[in-house]
Amino acid sequence: MLLFASNAFGQAPEKFTYQAVVRDANNALLNTQQIGVQVSILQGSATGTPVYVETHAPTTNVNGLVSLEVGEGAVVSGTFNTIDWADGPYFIKTETDPNGGSNYSISGTSQLVTVPYAFYANTANVANVADSISPNATIIADSVSPNAILNELDPVFDTSVAGGITTNDTMNWNAHTDSTDIAQMGYVAGLKTYEVGDFAQGGVVFWVDETKQHGLVCMKENLASNSTSWYAGTYGTTRAVGDGIYGGESNTNLIIAAQISIGDNGSDYAASLCSDAEITENGITYGDWYLPSKEELYLIGANYATIDVTAIANGGTAIAYSPYWTSMEVSTTNAIYVVITPTGTSDATVNKAATFNVRAIRAF
CATH class of the missing domain: 2.60.40.380 (Purple acid phosphatase-like, N-terminal)
Structure with missing residues (x-):
């Protein structure tokens, strides 16, 4: 078990x-x-x-x-x-x-x-503020004007680099911090961040970048279960060979454009299922899904147990232990598929006419 x-x-x-x-x-x-x-x-x-x-x-x-x-x-x-x-x-x-x-x-x-x-x-330990006050301390002001500026008299502060900061400096900093500056700063407290396993952005988060504000989500269930081929009925070269994070998005666009010129029999195929999908979660409709690259499916494999828990808790299904199509072509007739199991994730090539699982992803 x-x-x-x-x-x-x-x-x-x-x-x-x-x-x-x-x-x-x-x-x-x-x-x-x-x-x-x-x-x-x-x-x-x-x-x-x-x-x-x-x-x-x-x-x-x-x-x-x-x-x-x-x-x-x-x-x-x-x-x-x-x-x-x-x-x-x-x-x-x-x-x-x-x-x-x-x-x-x-x-x-x-x-x-x-x-x-x-x-x-x-x-948590209870700390009494008064414990840190010396019995010989003298409070030199019992009221402070809202606009008062108190001079720093600490000799350690005066000899530090911060001792040279003036009130004009702080006003200049405040005046020159804009949205561009904030973007360059990276993480800013209060911005929405995400973790792997979150149910957000239309699906289950399975990868986040270093800011934790952007990443990838997969659908909570398969678009197809061992029932969809990679191609549209006619063999041909699509040039969909991109791998890596976000690689599946460009591959999907290439596949759909190429299949139109190569020959499309009108039936659904892996890339078209993803591109045509519209998923509504919490009142928001997401329509920018794509067929993942090999590496993107490997990222799903690395976190599939967490994905399973979140997907099922939100009305979805677990990752199947059977082949999933990637968006990566190998030749005119073959493409890459990935298998995710508890013992690891692997990939191989197969004829584009084979019928496998499809689980779409999107970037946010």
Whole structure:
């Protein structure tokens, strides 16, 4: 059995949500089946001391997805509300019995990288501002005008580089910071950022750039399942050979333009399915989908477990363990396909008439 998981913290400090897609030894989803799960919070390392242990007996949904509220299970040991989240790192260990009992045949451990603020707030140290005031300190002003400028009298500050900053400097900086400057600065607090696994921009985020403001999403489900060919019925050269991130977009445009001149029998093919697709999520319609390059499908393969959880949680389907078309041509008659499995991602070439899966992607 394979267990792929993601954890999402809520704002209440008494629990957090843990989701997983459950598969058996043959990689088949365990649908609508009760399973047994033991959850342990480990302190210090992946083999550290369990400070809290609880059990659950959830039932997977029709897509093999199970959701647990960690902190609300049957307690085996420890007290969840007394965990000192500031004294980490902490790891979550899950042990699963696919038959619903306590004969746990598979386990996995991952670090809780982000401890929710509400958890930490429960155990944060209390600091009294007055503790840092010397008993001999003298407060020289009990009121300050809204427009007052206070001179810096700290001798350390005066001897530093910052000591040369004047009020005119700060006014000039404020006056000359515009949208161009902000773009050059890169990350600016408050701008929307994304992580792999987010459900956004019409699909599931599977890659982000260094700013975390732009990246790639894939659809939450296949456009075609082992039913669509690469070409439009007539062999020919399309020059769609671009690889890498964003490579699939130019390939898709080349394929469609070439197939019109080579010969189009009017049936759907992989690139046309993607180009014609329109997906509406949260009231926004996205119509700029394309057939991914080989590298873009490899990026999906590297994050497929996370993609599965998010896609299924939002009404989609898991990545199939069977061939997906890329947008990359090899010759007049052959193109590249990619296979994604739990043991790795691979690619090969095949005749364009073969019928494979299609999952479209888009850039944002």
